[in-house]
Amino acid sequence: MQRKLIRPNLSEVKEKMTKEAREKEAAKKRMTPPTDTHAENYYFLKQMNKKTRMVVALADGERVTGYIEWYDRNCFKLNREKAPNLLIYKRQVKYLYKLEQEEKSENPGASGSSGKAEKTPAAEARKSK
Numbered sequence: 001m002q003r004k005l006i007r008p009n010l011s012e013v014k015e016k017m018t019k020e021a022r023e024k025e026a027a028k029k030r031m032t033p034p035t036d037t038h039a040e041n042y043y044f045l046k047q048m049n050k051k052t053r054m055v056v057a058l059a060d061g062e063r064v065t066g067y068i069e070w071y072d073r074n075c076f077k078l079n080r081e082k083a084p085n086l087l088i089y090k091r092q093v094k095y096l097y098k099l100e101q102e103e104k105s106e107n108p109g110a111s112g113s114s115g116k117a118e119k120t121p122a123a124e125a126r127k128s129k
Helices: 010-029 039-050 099-106 121-128
Strands: 053-058 063-071 075-079 086-089 093-098
Touching: 039 063, 053 099, 063 086, 093 099
Parallel strands: none
Antiparallel strands: 053 063, 053 093, 063 075, 075 086
């Protein structure tokens, strides 16, 4: 009895290996970027820890101020002084920013040497409302 040695054709093996390698490269190229960069989480945590007063502009044009107590994927809780706390859905938020930025842009001369804030007609009109 004779045994016959069966060997695969070397060119077929090489072709199969290069085909698999090409498929892997194509799969790597088609990878989509990550959907979550965690930048929003970092920003919310930073503002929560410092208890930074924030201005939240809602989609309907209303603005509310307070500091963020907690947040999750869909909403956050805004604590306000002398007003009820709010649970705000993120989809209703147009934008938000720090209240300090608003104060600085309204009173550029407030940090002058006199120590007194200048009275402007716009500031007096806001106070009278």
